[in-house]
Amino acid sequence: MKILAIESSCDETAAAVVEDGRTVLSSVIATQIEEHKLYGGVVPEIASRRHCENIVGVVKEALIKANVTLPELEAVAVTYAPGLIGALLVGVSFAKGQS
Secondary structure (H helix, E strand, O other), X not given: OEXXXXXXXXXXXXXXXXXXXXXXXXXEEEEOHHHHHOOOOOOHHHHHHHHHHHHHHHHHHHHHHHOOOHHHOOEEEEOOOOOOHHHHHHHHHHHHHHO
């Protein structure tokens, strides 16, 4: 069983493909650390906007690195709490769109 996992709870957009719950076939992370350093911490609105910009590319890269296509996946997992609500909504909405 291959699962696409998506994480967007705070300031990093991440995606991974996992097989049989134990084997990580790929893991891709887009970080926002440098941008948020300018403000002394995570700015929720900026984080949400960056997730919107990054999620498609991060997921595509994770699928390519795992040598998997969307139809080959059996499930999509996504972080839905805790986290910044706007950031979480990006990940959850994207995951729902893949179902």
